[in-house]
Amino acid sequence: MKINKITSAQVAKLAGVSQSAVSRVFTPGASVSIKTTKKVKEAALSLGYRPNSIARAMVSGKSRMIGVVVAYLENQFYPEALERLSNCLQEKGYHVLIFMAGKDRQSIDNVIEEILDYQVDGIIAASVSMSSGLSERCRAAGVPMVLFNRAQDDPNMSAITSDNIEGGKKIAKFLISSGHKKISYIAGWEGASTQRDREAGFISILNDAGLSLHSRKVGNFVFEDSREATRSMFFNNTPEAVFVANDHMAFAVMDTLRYELGLKIPDDVSVVGYDDVPAASWPSYLLTTVQQPVNIMVRETVEILIEKIENPEARPQKIKVDGPLILRKSAKIHKGN
Amino acid sequence: MKINKITSAQVAKLAGVSQSAVSRVFTPGASVSIKTTKKVKEAALSLGYRPNSIARAMVSGKSRMIGVVVAYLENQFYPEALERLSNCLQEKGYHVLIFMAGKDRQSIDNVIEEILDYQVDGIIAASVSMSSGLSERCRAAGVPMVLFNRAQDDPNMSAITSDNIEGGKKIAKFLISSGHKKISYIAGWEGASTQRDREAGFISILNDAGLSLHSRKVGNFVFEDSREATRSMFFNNTPEAVFVANDHMAFAVMDTLRYELGLKIPDDVSVVGYDDVPAASWPSYLLTTVQQPVNIMVRETVEILIEKIENPEARPQKIKVDGPLILRKSAKIHKGN
DNA sequence: AATACATTTGCAAGCGTATGCAATATTTAT
DNA sequence: ATAAATATTGCATACGCTTGCAAATGTATT
Numbered sequence A, B: 001m002k003i004n005k006i007t008s009a010q011v012a013k014l015a016g017v018s019q020s021a022v023s024r025v026f027t028p029g030a031s032v033s034i035k036t037t038k039k040v041k042e043a044a045l046s047l048g049y050r051p052n053s054i055a056r057a058m059v060s061g062k063s064r065m066i067g068v069v070v071a072y073l074e075n076q077f078y079p080e081a082l083e084r085l086s087n088c089l090q091e092k093g094y095h096v097l098i099f100m101a102g103k104d105r106q107s108i109d110n111v112i113e114e115i116l117d118y119q120v121d122g123i124i125a126a127s128v129s130m131s132s133g134l135s136e137r138c139r140a141a142g143v144p145m146v147l148f149n150r151a152q153d154d155p156n157m158s159a160i161t162s163d164n165i166e167g168g169k170k171i172a173k174f175l176i177s178s179g180h181k182k183i184s185y186i187a188g189w190e191g192a193s194t195q196r197d198r199e200a201g202f203i204s205i206l207n208d209a210g211l212s213l214h215s216r217k218v219g220n221f222v223f224e225d226s227r228e229a230t231r232s233m234f235f236n237n238t239p240e241a242v243f244v245a246n247d248h249m250a251f252a253v254m255d256t257l258r259y260e261l262g263l264k265i266p267d268d269v270s271v272v273g274y275d276d277v278p279a280a281s282w283p284s285y286l287l288t289t290v291q292q293p294v295n296i297m298v299r300e301t302v303e304i305l306i307e308k309i310e311n312p313e314a315r316p317q318k319i320k321v322d323g324p325l326i327l328r329k330s331a332k333i334h335k336g337n
Numbered sequence C: 001a002a003t004a005c006a007t008t009t010g011c012a013a014g015c016g017t018a019t020g021c022a023a024t025a026t027t028t029a030t
Numbered sequence D: 001a002t003a004a005a006t007a008t009t010g011c012a013t014a015c016g017c018t019t020g021c022a023a024a025t026g027t028a029t030t
Helices: A008-015 A019-025 A034-047 A053-060 A077-091 A105-117 A132-141 A164-177 A193-208 A223-233 A247-259 A294-310 B008-015 B019-025 B034-047 B053-060 B077-091 B105-117 B132-141 B164-177 B193-208 B223-233 B247-259 B294-310
Strands: A065-070 A095-100 A122-126 A145-148 A158-162 A183-187 A215-218 A241-244 A270-275 A288-291 A318-321 B065-070 B095-100 B122-126 B145-148 B158-162 B183-187 B215-218 B241-244 B270-275 B288-291 B318-321
Touching: A008 A019, A008 A034, A019 A034, A053 B053, A065 A077, A065 A105, A077 A095, A077 A122, A077 A294, A077 B077, A077 B095, A095 A105, A095 B077, A105 A132, A122 A294, A145 A294, A158 A164, A158 A193, A158 A294, A164 A183, A164 A193, A164 A241, A164 A270, A164 A288, A183 A193, A183 A223, A215 A223, A223 A247, A241 A247, A247 A270, A294 A318, B008 B019, B008 B034, B019 B034, B065 B077, B065 B105, B077 B095, B077 B122, B077 B294, B095 B105, B105 B132, B122 B294, B145 B294, B158 B164, B158 B193, B158 B294, B164 B183, B164 B193, B164 B241, B164 B270, B164 B288, B183 B193, B183 B223, B215 B223, B223 B247, B241 B247, B247 B270, B294 B318
Parallel strands: A065 A095, A065 A122, A122 A145, A145 A158, A158 A318, A183 A215, A183 A241, A241 A270, A270 A288, B065 B095, B065 B122, B122 B145, B145 B158, B158 B318, B183 B215, B183 B241, B241 B270, B270 B288
Antiparallel strands: A095 B095
């Protein structure tokens, strides 16, 4: 088994040109005549030559790799986002170096250092919050970073989210207008900006209408936690409607309501989620939810990151993408009289 | 904004040693005295130095990156596998360069070339089948590859799967022993070895018992296709039990049966899936299914790949991991009399 | 104290490519 | 046909690191 490491020098020899010529043929925008281009391409093809990305990264300082940090893939929202991110980046000639982060700070710190070691051109952090020390570290290393689906106060950090406050408001308005009075909330992990914003928007409208939260429990974005939250929330003084901070938890809530507590959705309780993951439209759930427009969010994320890579002076941006409320069957539309 | 590129040379100067000494301090197993180690570590820390992985890869020829090719992340089985793969590899000091492949050959070919450009030390192909030309290409490049959850006849290709034939058999035995006679099958994408093996095992036992498939439709591993398959399968001559080639499709089948066709599961029909993804245990489904032991499969995959990286002479292996049948509520256990 | 032996160190040569610069070839204008 | 401007080419260097080799230092043995 002989291993085949073709270098530009070998191609050059075969084509009867200099190594630089070969390099230039594979460098868009470089100055080469059509004649040499042709000779080189032929030689390259016959030897099976392709430029070595690592060597390229070494000298140019650009690896064309983007580090993507993800915390957990169980919530369907993230695989979908990851798939789109990867595709979108691939189209622009970048590739994804993926890292799983634990929840704790330490783990994230380590992960970022490892990412930096690979000289990535940029970092996308999905559903992860950054210590300001870390973002400082990235800035010092000259590696731009953008947050996906998490916002941060830090003014030099770009972040793309859906408009979670507005989304929370939409849900509150919808629930109120369809006649619900006793309205509860099941929260996600309290450290997440998405959680806080959704709740804040939701409550602000409740308050405007002279209502306040009927009850509140925490599901931590975790399936089992949300089941437990549901049990204790419905132990007595049952609400008429529950807004659950994301779809993934909403499924747990619906399942518990139906199969453990014997309640009908939406006749006995209305349930609303957030995200519009694929399963939200499965017949078992038909979940009324606010859609996070993944494709738009991804496109914006990639655009902002690349802009920042190409022009380090680019100002950081916070983008909020508006998402529609998708009406399905898990929440009553008009409260009967 | 000044960018901070600390090199080993700078550390060396500060520590008053040679650049090689610095390199050795960061190379496990190299010969350095404790004294210089200490000096260098201090200097490195104060400057914030970390070795540049790209430069390292360049000279050593080992990038410590593994290319992972995935076709689609919608089926929950894959995000889970990906997460575990990434973690397992991270533990061993490798990192994952991820690539999304389209279904078509061309797209996969391109993707593999791109992966190879990055000088990865190995490739894991999940749920993707390889043309023999491609595997030849990787072998020529000296990059070992292992297939995850797909088998291939090619004898020099390592592959890890669950024992799909055995799994199919288990399901058939179970369905027969619980009294079902009219037994149908909804197939996955016909190009997949997993699909073929599950079906083959399943049918072999049916035949042994003097039964044959009552009906058969194709769901292609796709949710909507599986709904359509269900409709046409249940249009008339309804089966008593259906084995669906994976859980993801089984959810579609169950939903269609219940909410469109008004059938009770398992009273009117038994449904069995394959994979045991998280949602299989959600109260809405409680799906009886064969578990694919992801963690074992992942561990084996990583082990075999690394073995092959460290010792290129290592023989290719085909591993089949046995998985248990998980009994839940979607299939009747004893057929009434 | 002198020898043999093991450990630690620095030197220098790459790894495969991109690119500034000077030299050469080609085109255009006069 | 000649000068001037432009396009193409090769040379040589640099990117940040690892590693073989020989020199230098340290330790054990007699």
